[in-house]
Amino acid sequence: MSLERAIALLFLALFILYGYTAFFTMDASLAPFMRRNPIWPSTFPKGISVLGILASLYVLLGFESAGEQKKSEIDYRNLGQYKIGQALILLALMIAYALLLRPAGFLLSTVLFLVLSAWVLGERRIFMLLIVSFIATGVVWYLVQQVLGIFLRPLPFFLG
Amino acid sequence: MFEGILIGLSTAFSLSNLLMVIGGCLVGTFIGMLPGLGPMSIIAIMIPVAISIGDPSAALILLAGVYYGAIFGGSTSSILINAPGVASTVATSFDGYPLARQGKAGKALTVAAISSFAGGTIGAILLMIFAPMLASVALLFHSAEYFALMVVGLSAIAAFAGSGQVGKAILMTLTGLMMATVGEGALFNMPRFTMGVMDLQSGFGFITLAMAMFALPEALFLVLDPSRSNTGDAGSKIKDLRITKDEAKQITPVIGRQSIQGFLIGVLPGAGATIASFLGYAVERNIASKEEQEKFGKGSVKGLAAPESANNAACTGSFVPLLTLGIPGSGTTAILLGALIALNVSPGPRLMTTQPEIFWAVIISMYVGNVILLILNLPLIPYIAKVLAVPRNYLIPFILFFTMMGAYIGQNNATELLILVGLGVIATVLRFANYPLAPLLIGFILGSMLEDNFARSMQLARGFGFITERPMTMGLLLLAVALVLLPGIRARRARRKSAFIADGD
Numbered sequence: 001m002s003l004e005r006a007i008a009l010l011f012l013a014l015f016i017l018y019g020y021t022a023f024f025t026m027d028a029s030l031a032p033f034m035r036r037n038p039i040w041p042s043t044f045p046k047g048i049s050v051l052g053i054l055a056s057l058y059v060l061l062g063f064e065s066a067g068e069q070k071k072s073e074i075d076y077r078n079l080g081q082y083k084i085g086q087a088l089i090l091l092a093l094m095i096a097y098a099l100l101l102r103p104a105g106f107l108l109s110t111v112l113f114l115v116l117s118a119w120v121l122g123e124r125r126i127f128m129l130l131i132v133s134f135i136a137t138g139v140v141w142y143l144v145q146q147v148l149g150i151f152l153r154p155l156p157f158f159l160g
Numbered sequence: 161m162f163e164g165i166l167i168g169l170s171t172a173f174s175l176s177n178l179l180m181v182i183g184g185c186l187v188g189t190f191i192g193m194l195p196g197l198g199p200m201s202i203i204a205i206m207i208p209v210a211i212s213i214g215d216p217s218a219a220l221i222l223l224a225g226v227y228y229g230a231i232f233g234g235s236t237s238s239i240l241i242n243a244p245g246v247a248s249t250v251a252t253s254f255d256g257y258p259l260a261r262q263g264k265a266g267k268a269l270t271v272a273a274i275s276s277f278a279g280g281t282i283g284a285i286l287l288m289i290f291a292p293m294l295a296s297v298a299l300l301f302h303s304a305e306y307f308a309l310m311v312v313g314l315s316a317i318a319a320f321a322g323s324g325q326v327g328k329a330i331l332m333t334l335t336g337l338m339m340a341t342v343g344e345g346a347l348f349n350m351p352r353f354t355m356g357v358m359d360l361q362s363g364f365g366f367i368t369l370a371m372a373m374f375a376l377p378e379a380l381f382l383v384l385d386p387s388r389s390n391t392g393d394a395g396s397k398i399k400d401l402r403i404t405k406d407e408a409k410q411i412t413p414v415i416g417r418q419s420i421q422g423f424l425i426g427v428l429p430g431a432g433a434t435i436a437s438f439l440g441y442a443v444e445r446n447i448a449s450k451e452e453q454e455k456f457g458k459g460s461v462k463g464l465a466a467p468e469s470a471n472n473a474a475c476t477g478s479f480v481p482l483l484t485l486g487i488p489g490s491g492t493t494a495i496l497l498g499a500l501i502a503l504n505v506s507p508g509p510r511l512m513t514t515q516p517e518i519f520w521a522v523i524i525s526m527y528v529g530n531v532i533l534l535i536l537n538l539p540l541i542p543y544i545a546k547v548l549a550v551p552r553n554y555l556i557p558f559i560l561f562f563t564m565m566g567a568y569i570g571q572n573n574a575t576e577l578l579i580l581v582g583l584g585v586i587a588t589v590l591r592f593a594n595y596p597l598a599p600l601l602i603g604f605i606l607g608s609m610l611e612d613n614f615a616r617s618m619q620l621a622r623g624f625g626f627i628t629e630r631p632m633t634m635g636l637l638l639l640a641v642a643l644v645l646l647p648g649i650r651a652r653r654a655r656r657k658s659a660f661i662a663d664g665d
Contacts, residue, residue, distance in 0.1 A: 002593075003589075003592060004328075014335075048334055058330075059331055082384035090380075090560065094580075099574070101568070101577070113561060117557040118553045118557045136561075
C-alpha cells in the first residue's frame with residue numbers, strides 16, 4: 001500500500017474514533033437544561049466525523065482521479081539516501097530544548113541548542129559558532145524580554 | 161470612498177506606520193531571499209512581534225509589508241542563483257536565471273522590480289475599486305450566510321487544489337476543522353476532545369500549528385536533502401542595470417495584462433500568487449509570436465515580466481476576500497486572519513463600516529510598500545545578495561530556533577514545544593505523501609468561526625430550518641456542493657470518454 005493510502009487509513013481510524021466520541025460518549029455529561037438547546041457541543045463534530053469518514057474512504061479506496069500526480073520533493077521509499085540521521089538528531093535536540101527551557105533557563109539552553117545543532121550539521125569552527133550563538137541568543141532575549149515584555153527566565157533555576 | 165482614502169492616508173502616513181512598512185519590507189525581503197523560508201513562515205514568525213504592537217492597523221501594515229517583501233526577496237534569489245525561496249517565484253526563475261547567466265543580472269532585477277511595482281500598484285488600485293463594491297453587498301449577510309460562505313470558501317480551496325489532489329485537500333480541511341473543535345468553544349462552556357490533557361484545554365495554538373505545518377517540514381526537508389539549499393556562487397557580478405526602450409515597449413502590455421489577470425486570480429480563494437505566476441507565464445507564452453516563444457525559457461524579458469507582475473498583483477488580490485468577506489484565500493492570508501483575530505479585529509463585511517481606518521490604511525500602505533520596495537530593490541541589490549551567503553549550517557539551526565520561539569512566546573508553555581515537534585513530524589510525513597498542508601491550517605482557522613456561526617443560526621432558527629428559510633444560505637451551500645463535486649465529475653467524464661475511444665479501436 002502506498003504511503004498516501006496508509007495515511008488515509010490512519011485518518012479513517014481517527015475520524016471513526018472522533019465520531020464515536022461525538023455520537024456516543026460526550027453527550028452523557030451534558031447538563032439537562034442544555035439538552036433543550038437545538039445545538040449541542042457534539043452537533044458540529046458529528047457532521048465533521050461523517051464527512052471525514054467519507055473523505056478518508058474516498059482517498060483510501062483510490063477514487064481519486066490519478067491525474068498528473070505531483071511528485072514529492074523527497075522520495076519516501078528511499079529515505080536511506082537522505083540525511084535521515086541528522087534530521088532525527090535535530091528533532092531529538094528540539095525535544096531536549098523543550099524540556100530544558102524552563103529548568104536550565106533561556107540563555108544556556110538556546111546557546112546549547114544552536115551550537116549542538118550546527119555541530120550535527122557539520123559545522124566545526126567552534127569559536128565562530130560560539131560567538132554567533134551568544135550574540136543571537138542575547139539579541140533575541142533582549143527583544144523578547146525587554147522590547148516585547150514577555151518573561152523568559154534567562155538563567156538556570158538555581159540562579160534565579 | 162474618498163473620505164475613506166483620506167482616513168487611510170492619515171493613518172498610513174503617520175511616522176510610526178511608515179516605519180512599520182519600511183521595517184516590514186526590509187525584514188520580508190531579507191528573510192524571503194533565504195531559500196526555504198516563504199512568506200507563510202516569515203509572517204508566522206513575525207506574528208508575535210505584530211501582536212505585541214497592539215494597534216491592529218499598525219500590525220496589519222507591518223505584516224502586509226513583510227508579505228510583499230517576502231515575495232520580492234524570493235524573486236531576487238530565483239533570478240540571481242536559481243534558488244526560488246518562495247513557491248510563487250518559481251516561474252520567475254524560468255527566464256530570470258538564464259538572463260543572469262548571460263551577465264544581464266542587473267537588467268533582470270530591474271525588469272523584476274519594475275514589473276512587481278506595476279503589478280502591486282495596479283492591484284492596489286483594483287482593490288480600492290472592487291473591495292467597497294463587495295463590501296456593500298455584505299450587510300445582507302447574517303450568521304447563516306456567514307456559515308454558508310465559509311463552507312463555500314473551504315470547498316473552493318479544496319476544489320482548486322489540482323487534479324488528483326481534491327480528495328486529499330478535502331480530507332486535510334476536515335482534519336483542520338476537527339482540530340478546531342478541540343478545547344473549549346465560545347458557545348459551550350465545556351472542554352471537548354482534550355483526551356485529558358490539561359494543555360489542550362484551550363485548544364491547539366494557532367501559531368504552533370502554523371509553524372508545525374510550514375516552517376518545520378521545510379527545515380527538515382532542507383536537512384534531509386542538502387542539495388535543496390544549494391546556493392551556488394552568489395558572488396557573480398551585477399552590471400548592466402538599464403533596460404532599453406525596445407524592451408520597455410515589449411514588457412508594457414505584458415505587465416498590463418498580467419497585473420489584471422493576476423489580481424483576478426488572487427481574489428479567488430485557494431488560487432493565490434503561485435497559480436497566478438504560472439498561469440501568467442503560460443498565457444504570455446501562448447500569445448507571443450513564434451520567434452518570441454522560442455526565447456521563453458532562455459532569457460526573455462517578457463517571460464520574466466509576466467510572472468513577476470502577476471504574482472504581486474495576486475498578493476494584493478488575495479486581500480480582497482480577506483478584508484471584505486473574512487475568508488482567507490491562501491495559507492498566508494489565513495495566517496494574517498489569525499493575527500487579526502488575535503488583535504480583536506474581525507475581518508469581514510462590516511470591517512469597512514466599523515473600522516474603516518484599518519481597511520484604508522492597509523490599502524494606502526500597499527502603495528507605500530510598493531514604492532519602498534522599488535527604492536530598496538534598485539540600488540541595494542548588490543548588497544542584498546550577500547544575505548544568500550548564510551551557510552546552511554547556521555541557517556537551519558536558526559530556522560528551528562525561531563520556529564520554537566514563535567510557538568513558545570505565544571503560549572509561554574514548554575509543552576507547546578513538544579506539541580510543535582509532534583505535529584511537525586506528522587506534517588513532514590504528510591508532505592512525503594503529497595498531502596497539501598495549507599487546507600488543514602485554513603480549516604483550523606475557519607473552524608471555530610464556522611461552528612460559532614452555525615450554532616448561532618441553529619439557535620435562531622431552532623433547528624436546521626435556516627438552510628431552507630434563507631435562499632442565499634441555500635444557494636451558497638449548493639454552490640459549495642457543486643464546487644466539491646465538479647472536478648470529480650469532469651474527471652470521470654473525461655475518463656469515460658477516453659475509455660470509450662479505446663473500446664472503439
